[in-house]
């Protein structure tokens with residue numbers, strides 16, 4: 001099985017780039033064993049759960065992945081992680097997932113904290129009636145929804161992929177590569193040719209066996225690109241509904 005990543009320089013690529021978020025390693029990989037998997041620092045390291053452990057209801061599974069992260073990277077990501085959890089657990093299609101039902105009370109409680117008032121207000125300001133379109137592009141009517149900052153979600157997905165890359169291959173994403181994350185739900189407005197290329201890769205990767213954590217809280221698939229060992233494609237799925245395609249490729253356009 002081969003994944004074809006051909007270089008494109010069309011409008012599609014520009015559109016996709018707007019939707020995606022790209023993670024680039026800040027420094028060349030460090031040869032030391034104990035480094036922050038995100039930035040390569042060797043200072044103030046802690047264990048970082050990937051994906052964030054707050055996505056899992058308690059009792060949490062014992063096989064959660066941890067990687068080493070410096071305090072700056074860890075703290076810098078925590079607000080994004082919280083936004084990610086809130087946005088994907090409030091989607092109309094994840095509410096019936098047993099794990100989401102279990103974590104929602106915790107999320108609502110955390111929104112009551114005085115320090116979260118600004119966040120809560122911003123959330124409610126972004127809510128409105130959104131059109132719901134089914135997978136086959138059949139209009140399903142209007143449902144209460146909220147605007148999601150997809151790039152922020154993609155940023156979390158790319159970071160998780162950088163962590164998984166270290167977990168699987170034992171080294172950081174090399175400095176000449178980057179991680180690009182595409183939320184599949186962000187592709188609705190992309191022309192069908194570009195969308196088809198993303199889903200073509202998506203479908204090939206998900207033919208492999210996934211690694212699953214919790215009761216289908218998180219699953220990921222990955223595949224290295226034949227002939228290019230360091231390049232790889234990843235699919236992350238949260239609550240069996242929210243999916244991202246993440247590509248680890250050289251620093252040039254690939255879709």
Ligand SMILES: [Zn+2]
Nearest residue numbers: 036039070073
């Ligand atoms: Zn770091």
